[in-house]
Amino acid sequence: xxxxxxxxxxxxxxxxxxxxxxxxxxxxxxxxxxxxxxxxxxxxxxxxxxxxxxxxxxxxxxxxxxxxxxxxxxxxxxxxxxxxxxxxxxxxxxxxxxxxxxxxxxxxxxxxxxxxxxxxxxxxxxxxxxxxxxxxxxxxxxxxxxxxxxxxxxxxxxxxxxxxxxxxxxxxxxxxxxxxxxxxxxxxxxxxxxxxxxxxxxxxxxxxxxxxxxxxxxxxxxxxxxxxxxxxxxxxxxxxxxxxxxxxxxxxxxxxxxxxxxx
Numbered sequence: 273x274x275x276x277x278x279x280x281x282x283x284x285x286x287x288x289x290x291x292x293x294x295x296x297x298x299x300x301x302x303x304x305x306x307x308x309x310x311x312x313x314x315x316x317x318x319x320x321x322x323x324x325x326x327x328x329x330x331x332x333x334x335x336x337x338x339x340x341x342x343x344x345x346x347x348x349x350x351x352x353x354x355x356x357x358x359x360x361x362x363x364x365x366x367x368x369x370x371x372x373x374x375x376x377x378x379x380x381x382x383x384x385x386x387x388x389x390x391x392x393x394x395x396x397x398x399x400x401x402x403x404x405x406x407x408x409x410x411x412x413x414x415x416x417x418x419x420x421x422x423x424x425x426x427x428x429x430x431x432x433x434x435x436x437x438x439x440x441x442x443x444x445x446x447x448x449x450x451x452x453x454x455x456x457x458x459x460x461x462x463x464x465x466x467x468x469x470x471x472x473x474x475x476x477x478x479x480x481x482x483x484x485x486x487x488x489x490x491x492x493x494x495x496x497x498x499x500x501x502x503x504x505x506x507x508x509x510x511x512x513x514x515x516x517x518x519x520x521x522x523x524x525x526x527x528x529x530x531x532x533x534x535x
Contacts, residue, residue, distance in 0.1 A: 313349040372532040427478035427488035430466035485514040
């Protein structure tokens with residue numbers, strides 16, 4: 273079951289008494305839409321957000337009136353409207369990090385014929401801000417900006433967890449344990465090993481999908497915001513071989529990105 277707004281780790285800069293509860297709930301309704309879930313009725317939205325059907329109905333109608341949702345009367349359900357895409361485009365176009373780092377990512381991807389990504393954490397998932405795909409082999413996996421991947425399974429997520437605040441990491445571990453009970457002990461060891469690798473080498477490696485191996489490194493901004501860079505390939509080679517090939521260029525990309533952002 274999808275976690276409710278109250279389940280997400282709190283950000284330090286959010287002072288709950290200042291939050292507008294109706295706005296928070298409206299945002300949760302928008303968050304409920306994911307690829308493959310483009311049309312959602314009141315019942316599905318209620319289940320995904322933890323809100324009552326009456327609250328969902330009232331807020332969804334407000335979102336329709338403001339142009340952020342469309343109402344499909346024949347299906348008695350809602351879908352995201354075009355202005356949501358406009359907001360995403362405005363975010364990407366106005367991001368100083370993307371403007372500085374994306375050209376460097378493209379250059380590395382083209383030079384080495386690899387995939388290079390930039391992501392941030394959102395609750396218990398990682399969200400790609402940019403993904404430059406240059407597969408050496410034909411692959412059915414297509415990653416695009418805006419796509420989400422599991423935090424606990426991926427090199428992106430484990431690199432972020434390695435530098436996350438301790439309180440937030442503990443809260444996330446509780447969520448991971450609850451949904452992955454059978455595999456949690458092994459998974460926790462993998463996450464802790466990744467954190468040790470980030471501390472000692474500056475990066476971690478993971479392969480959570482068949483023949484896809486990724487190396488990731490944190491890009492920590494002066495203000496404390498954390499972005500994660502990764503490089504990946506679809507290959508039958510061993511993790512050790514991919515690590516030797518990609519770790520150096522990825523760390524060089526991180527350093528170049530820091531320089532470009534300072535400039």
